[in-house]
Amino acid sequence: MPLxxxxxxxxxxxxxxxxxxxAKKVQAEVARGYDVIVIVSAMSGETNKMVGFVEGTSKLYDAREYDAVVSSGENVTAGLMALRLQEMGIAARSWQGWQVPINTTSAHSSARFVNIPRDNIDAKFAEGFKVAVVAGFQGVSAEGRVTTLGRGGSDTTAVAFAAAFGAERCDIYTDVDGVYTTDPRITNKARKLDKIAFEEMLELASLGAKVLQTRSVELAMRYKVRLRVLSSFEDTDENSGTLVCDEDEIMESKVVSGVAYSRDEAKVTLVRVEDRPGIAAAIFGPLAEAGVNVDMIVQNISEVEVGSVKGATTDMTFSCPTNQVARAQKAMEDAVAAGTITYDGIVVDSDVAKISVVGIGMRSHAGVAATMFKALSKENVNIKVIATSEIKISVLIDRKYMELAVQALHDAFELEKA
Amino acid sequence: MPLxxxxxxxxxxxxxxxxxxxAKKVQAEVARGYDVIVIVSAMSGETNKMVGFVEGTSKLYDAREYDAVVSSGENVTAGLMALRLQEMGIAARSWQGWQVPINTTSAHSSARFVNIPRDNIDAKFAEGFKVAVVAGFQGVSAEGRVTTLGRGGSDTTAVAFAAAFGAERCDIYTDVDGVYTTDPRITNKARKLDKIAFEEMLELASLGAKVLQTRSVELAMRYKVRLRVLSSFEDTDENSGTLVCDEDEIMESKVVSGVAYSRDEAKVTLVRVEDRPGIAAAIFGPLAEAGVNVDMIVQNISEVEVGSVKGATTDMTFSCPTNQVARAQKAMEDAVAAGTITYDGIVVDSDVAKISVVGIGMRSHAGVAATMFKALSKENVNIKVIATSEIKISVLIDRKYMELAVQALHDAFELEKA
Incomplete structure (x- = not known):
C-alpha cells in the first residue's frame, strides 16, 4: 500500500x-488508496501557554520537565484527530512519542532523532488500520524521558517519518497555499511556485520566508523526501501547493526562483581593526560565544597608518539581527578589555534590510549579479554590503528602500511569468 | 528513610x-526528614475541558483515545510541580504513568491497578532524589496504551502508591480542612473529627460527604493505609485535618460519628407486585442493567387479592437518585411488556431526602435507632423508609425537613462534643 x-x-x-x-483531507487521501501517517501540532496557543507556565514556575528550568510539560498539547490533538477519523469510519489510532517509539538524543528541548523503528506502526497497518496519528515535536530519550525537538519541530517529525516509512510524499498543511516568488504583501505580482528545489527552499526559509522549518528542509534534502506545502483552509488536490523536491525533478528551472528579504538586520563595522593573521577568529569567536548570529561578513584592507593603531589596519563589517547588536557590542568591548583585539570605534547601522535573489539556475548562468545591481541602481538604491553563495546573492540596503528593491528585482527577473 | x-x-x-x-507543604515534609511521593491532579477545569473536546469530536468515543486526551492535564501539573520543587532546591522529578510504570488493566476510563513496581522510583530515591511527582488518575495497559481510573482517580492513585511503597501515611490535600460530624452549612455545631474509621468514612463518602473518593477509601482499608484529609489553603502541621484509619487506632469511639444526608433521592413504589419467588430478581435485574443505582429497598407483604392481580401481592419500594427515575420507570415498563413482572401502578415521590447516622460504636450499643426515631418524632418528621446496616441507620423523609432532621440528630447524639 503506498504511504x-x-x-x-x-x-x-x-x-x-x-x-x-x-480529518477530511486525510479521508480524501485514504479514499485515494493511501495508508496515512498524520503528524499533528498542538492546538495553536497551547504550547505557548505551557511555555508560559514553565517560565512562570522556574527561571532556570530543568529542560526534562520543560519537555514533559510542553509536549502535552500534541498528545491532545493526536487523540482528538484519531477520534474524528474513527467517527468518519476510518480505522485510526493515536501514537505518543514513547509509544512508537520516536527515539531521540537526550538533548532536551533540542533533541535530534536517533531512529524511528517501524515495527509497531507497521503491525497496526497490517491489522487493517489506515491511519496512524502521531504527536509531533516530541520523542523519548534512552533514559525514558519525554524529549522535544525545539519550536516548529513538527515539520521535522513529519519529514523523519516520511524518510523512515519510505513515504511517497510528505504534505505539510499550513496557513499559506504554497511558496511564492516573493512576499505577496510586497508585490501583487508575486506568483506561487509549482516546484522549488530543496537548496532554494533552504535559502528562502533561512532568509525569512517562514513557511517550513529549515531543519525539516535539510532533513528532506538528505533523505530525498518530496515535501509539499499546501493550505489547510482551501480545497486541495494532488496538484495543490508547492512541491519542494530534488532539482532533478524540476525540468526547466528559471535562473532566479525568488526574492527574499529580511527586515531585522543591522550592519556593524569595527573601524581600523589591527590587521594580522588570526584577527577574524579573534573577532568572530567571541561573537559566536555570545550567541550572535553573524550573517554577512566583509573585510576591506587598508594599509594606511592612522590614529592610535600602528601598522596595517582593516575595517571589518558584519551583519546580525537587530536585537543582537547590544550583545555584539558587549562581546567586542570585552575582547578589547581582554587585549585580544584593538579598533578605533564601532559604527552600527540598524536601519538596513537584506534582500536576496535565490535560484539554482545561477550556477550555470552568468550575469545574475549584474542584472541585480543594475535594477537596484536604476531605482537609486545604494548597496552597502554584498555577499554571494552558489545559488544566492544578498545585499544590505537602507531599510526604507526594501519594498522598492523587492519589487524592482521581481520585475527585473520576470518572476511573475511561469 | 520514612516515606x-x-x-x-x-x-x-x-x-x-x-x-x-x-510545593511549600512538600518542602515542609522533606524538612521533617521524609522522602515524598507527590500525586497531582490536573489544574482544575483542565480535565473538564478535555472531556468537552472528546465529546465534541465523537459521540461514541474510543475509550483509548479518550484516555490519551484526558490524561494530559496531570502530566502538565507533574512537570510544573517538579520544576517548582527544584526551584526551592529540592531534588525532584516528574513521572508519567508509563514511566513508573503504573500497570493497570485495559478497562479504559475505569482501569484498575495491576501493580506498581517500585524499582524505577526507588532507584531515584537511592540516587538522592527527595521527591517523586507522579501524575495521578492515569496508568498504562499491557498493550502500552494510556489508561485512566475514572473521575476522582487521583485519590486512588495516592492510596495505591502509599500501599506499594509502604508509606507512613497518605495525606490528601483538598479544599476542606477535614471530615466533619455533619455538613457545617447545615449546623454551625458541626465539629471536625480528629479521627474516623475506614468503615465510617466509606458510609459517609457514599452518602454524599464528598471529601474522598469511595474507591480510595476501600483501597486504603484493604491495605491499611493511614489516610489524612487536610486543607491546601491553611497552615497545616502533623496534627491537622482528619485521620482516616483502622478502628484499632481510635481509642474511645463515640457511638455515632456523623450525620450524613443526600438531597437527590427519589422513592419509587411498585404497587401490588405479584409476590412469587424470584420477583426481586425480576425487578432489580433490569434496573441494574439500566444503570439505576438502587439504594434502599423495602418490601411489604400483603395477602389480599385486589384489582387485576390474582394471588398474593406485595408493594415494593426502592430509592434511587432523582435523575435516574425516568430510566427506572422505563426499565419497569419494559419488564411488564416482556411479561416478567406485573404490578398495578408506579408511585414516584421525588421530594424526599435521605438522612443517615453512622458510627462503628453502633455495633456494641443498642438503642441508636430508638434515639434517632425519638429525635425525629419530637420534630414531627415522618419517616417513610428505614434501612439499617451494621454501622448505619438511614431514613427517607420529606425533603423540606432535611435540615431540621440533621440538626435534631446532631443534637440528639451530642456530636458537637469531642
Whole structure:
C-alpha cells in the first residue's frame, strides 16, 4: 500500500471544527488508496501557554520537565484527530512519542532523532488500520524521558517519518497555499511556485520566508523526501501547493526562483581593526560565544597608518539581527578589555534590510549579479554590503528602500511569468 | 528513610501560585526528614475541558483515545510541580504513568491497578532524589496504551502508591480542612473529627460527604493505609485535618460519628407486585442493567387479592437518585411488556431526602435507632423508609425537613462534643 505523511500545524488544528476539516483531507487521501501517517501540532496557543507556565514556575528550568510539560498539547490533538477519523469510519489510532517509539538524543528541548523503528506502526497497518496519528515535536530519550525537538519541530517529525516509512510524499498543511516568488504583501505580482528545489527552499526559509522549518528542509534534502506545502483552509488536490523536491525533478528551472528579504538586520563595522593573521577568529569567536548570529561578513584592507593603531589596519563589517547588536557590542568591548583585539570605534547601522535573489539556475548562468545591481541602481538604491553563495546573492540596503528593491528585482527577473 | 505520599487535587494546583503553595507543604515534609511521593491532579477545569473536546469530536468515543486526551492535564501539573520543587532546591522529578510504570488493566476510563513496581522510583530515591511527582488518575495497559481510573482517580492513585511503597501515611490535600460530624452549612455545631474509621468514612463518602473518593477509601482499608484529609489553603502541621484509619487506632469511639444526608433521592413504589419467588430478581435485574443505582429497598407483604392481580401481592419500594427515575420507570415498563413482572401502578415521590447516622460504636450499643426515631418524632418528621446496616441507620423523609432532621440528630447524639 503506498504511504503518505500529512502534517497539520497549530492553526490547522486550532479548534474542533478545524480538526474535522483536517480529518477530511486525510479521508480524501485514504479514499485515494493511501495508508496515512498524520503528524499533528498542538492546538495553536497551547504550547505557548505551557511555555508560559514553565517560565512562570522556574527561571532556570530543568529542560526534562520543560519537555514533559510542553509536549502535552500534541498528545491532545493526536487523540482528538484519531477520534474524528474513527467517527468518519476510518480505522485510526493515536501514537505518543514513547509509544512508537520516536527515539531521540537526550538533548532536551533540542533533541535530534536517533531512529524511528517501524515495527509497531507497521503491525497496526497490517491489522487493517489506515491511519496512524502521531504527536509531533516530541520523542523519548534512552533514559525514558519525554524529549522535544525545539519550536516548529513538527515539520521535522513529519519529514523523519516520511524518510523512515519510505513515504511517497510528505504534505505539510499550513496557513499559506504554497511558496511564492516573493512576499505577496510586497508585490501583487508575486506568483506561487509549482516546484522549488530543496537548496532554494533552504535559502528562502533561512532568509525569512517562514513557511517550513529549515531543519525539516535539510532533513528532506538528505533523505530525498518530496515535501509539499499546501493550505489547510482551501480545497486541495494532488496538484495543490508547492512541491519542494530534488532539482532533478524540476525540468526547466528559471535562473532566479525568488526574492527574499529580511527586515531585522543591522550592519556593524569595527573601524581600523589591527590587521594580522588570526584577527577574524579573534573577532568572530567571541561573537559566536555570545550567541550572535553573524550573517554577512566583509573585510576591506587598508594599509594606511592612522590614529592610535600602528601598522596595517582593516575595517571589518558584519551583519546580525537587530536585537543582537547590544550583545555584539558587549562581546567586542570585552575582547578589547581582554587585549585580544584593538579598533578605533564601532559604527552600527540598524536601519538596513537584506534582500536576496535565490535560484539554482545561477550556477550555470552568468550575469545574475549584474542584472541585480543594475535594477537596484536604476531605482537609486545604494548597496552597502554584498555577499554571494552558489545559488544566492544578498545585499544590505537602507531599510526604507526594501519594498522598492523587492519589487524592482521581481520585475527585473520576470518572476511573475511561469 | 520514612516515606510519605501527599496528594493535591485540582483546586489545590489550579494555578502557579497554588502549585507553589502546595510545593511549600512538600518542602515542609522533606524538612521533617521524609522522602515524598507527590500525586497531582490536573489544574482544575483542565480535565473538564478535555472531556468537552472528546465529546465534541465523537459521540461514541474510543475509550483509548479518550484516555490519551484526558490524561494530559496531570502530566502538565507533574512537570510544573517538579520544576517548582527544584526551584526551592529540592531534588525532584516528574513521572508519567508509563514511566513508573503504573500497570493497570485495559478497562479504559475505569482501569484498575495491576501493580506498581517500585524499582524505577526507588532507584531515584537511592540516587538522592527527595521527591517523586507522579501524575495521578492515569496508568498504562499491557498493550502500552494510556489508561485512566475514572473521575476522582487521583485519590486512588495516592492510596495505591502509599500501599506499594509502604508509606507512613497518605495525606490528601483538598479544599476542606477535614471530615466533619455533619455538613457545617447545615449546623454551625458541626465539629471536625480528629479521627474516623475506614468503615465510617466509606458510609459517609457514599452518602454524599464528598471529601474522598469511595474507591480510595476501600483501597486504603484493604491495605491499611493511614489516610489524612487536610486543607491546601491553611497552615497545616502533623496534627491537622482528619485521620482516616483502622478502628484499632481510635481509642474511645463515640457511638455515632456523623450525620450524613443526600438531597437527590427519589422513592419509587411498585404497587401490588405479584409476590412469587424470584420477583426481586425480576425487578432489580433490569434496573441494574439500566444503570439505576438502587439504594434502599423495602418490601411489604400483603395477602389480599385486589384489582387485576390474582394471588398474593406485595408493594415494593426502592430509592434511587432523582435523575435516574425516568430510566427506572422505563426499565419497569419494559419488564411488564416482556411479561416478567406485573404490578398495578408506579408511585414516584421525588421530594424526599435521605438522612443517615453512622458510627462503628453502633455495633456494641443498642438503642441508636430508638434515639434517632425519638429525635425525629419530637420534630414531627415522618419517616417513610428505614434501612439499617451494621454501622448505619438511614431514613427517607420529606425533603423540606432535611435540615431540621440533621440538626435534631446532631443534637440528639451530642456530636458537637469531642
Amino acid at each position: 503518505l505523511v500529512m502534517k497539520f500545524g497549530g492553526t490547522s488544528v486550532a479548534d474542533l471544527a478545524r480538526i474535522e476539516n483536517a | 510519605l505520599v501527599m496528594k493535591f487535587g485540582g483546586t489545590s494546583v489550579a494555578d502557579l501560585a497554588r502549585i507553589e503553595n502546595a
